[in-house]
Amino acid sequence: MAEKEARKSMIKIKPKKYKVGDIVKVDFIVIHPMETGLLKDKKTGKIKPAHYIDNITFSFDGKPFTTMKVWETVSTNPYFSVNYKVTGKGKITVDYTDNTGEKNSKSKKLKPKG
């Protein structure tokens, strides 16, 4: 497994067109194994070490609006959907860390029309 490479992740804003004051869905998907630390590797017979995302912060222009602590029960390649009321132009950033200390972030611009 190539653990060190930057994770693939994606943020989607739904619906595509929105105005100030609308409530939008912020979908966040990341490619991550989310190992529980309880399973055996079928080839080697050794227990795979736990490796899962434990902290996620959704913020708008540096101000967090939802933070979550996550445990290994969350599925492989986690998907989170959070609702947010648009207050203006800015950037939505999702920062996430996992239990091995890996830190990543992904951001997307918010461009309300009208």
Next chain:
Amino acid sequence: MNRRKFIGLGVMAVAALPATLSALSTIDFRATKPDTWTAHTVADGIKALYGDIKPEESGVTVKAPKVASNGGAIPVTVKSDISAKSVAVFQDANPESAVAVFNTDKDSIIDYMFKIKMKKSGTITAILEGQDGKFYKGAITIEVALGGCEG
């Protein structure tokens, strides 16, 4: 509702918007409540996180498919109209019960959707800690056709 009233409401809503985005209190539950993480039953998890509480059995909606074909990714939706301090989600099928804890503030919209894995059929429980200090609870029992922890 007549047209004039309707326009008035709209103006009020827009005016109320920018004022409210207070700082979010970020509590590191992993550091402050380490027992939550290692709790093996739902009751222990709730006790470790919030202490001895008697939540009201209403106010929180947990949605999930009644029969999940794949236990590896069960979509779970947690919804509520109550303004909350934090929302915690637990399940009783896996060795460790805690799923996720959301920190929110009074302006946050409690409508979260995420995917979890479950080893076998069980109950998903959501506990909401309101701004008023009360606790609310929602739960759903689902069947899992194929366990999700076998890889």
